[in-house]
Amino acid sequence: xxxxxxxxxxxxxxxxxxxxxxxxxxxxxxxxxxxxxxxxxxxxxxxxxxxxxxxxxxxxxxxxxxxxxxxxxxxxxxxxxx
Ligand SMILES: [Zn+2]
Numbered sequence: 001x002x003x004x005x006x007x008x009x010x011x012x013x014x015x016x017x018x019x020x021x022x023x024x025x026x027x028x029x030x031x032x033x034x035x036x037x038x039x040x041x042x043x044x045x046x047x048x049x050x051x052x053x054x055x056x057x058x059x060x061x062x063x064x065x066x067x068x069x070x071x072x073x074x075x076x077x078x079x080x081x082x
Pocket of ligand 1: 014017018063
């Protein structure tokens with residue numbers, strides 16, 4: 001039984017097709033202390049998160065300015081479709 005340490009975020013823009021995937025490391029399983037710095041790899045999007053909690057409030061595509069679709073998952077390995 002392993003603890004789930006990664007919180008995955010997939011952002012996609014329906015307008016221009018821009019996509020980005022990032023995994024945020026949950027350093028302290030059981031709490032909501034997530035290291036959102038990894039989200040910087042989603043450089044094509046402006047991402048708003050709720051503090052250090054595992055919640056993406058919104059994401060905007062920097063390429064075309066549209067609101068991006070957000071998918072999230074808790075999984076140690078890259079989830080299918082991400
Ligand atoms: Zn776009």
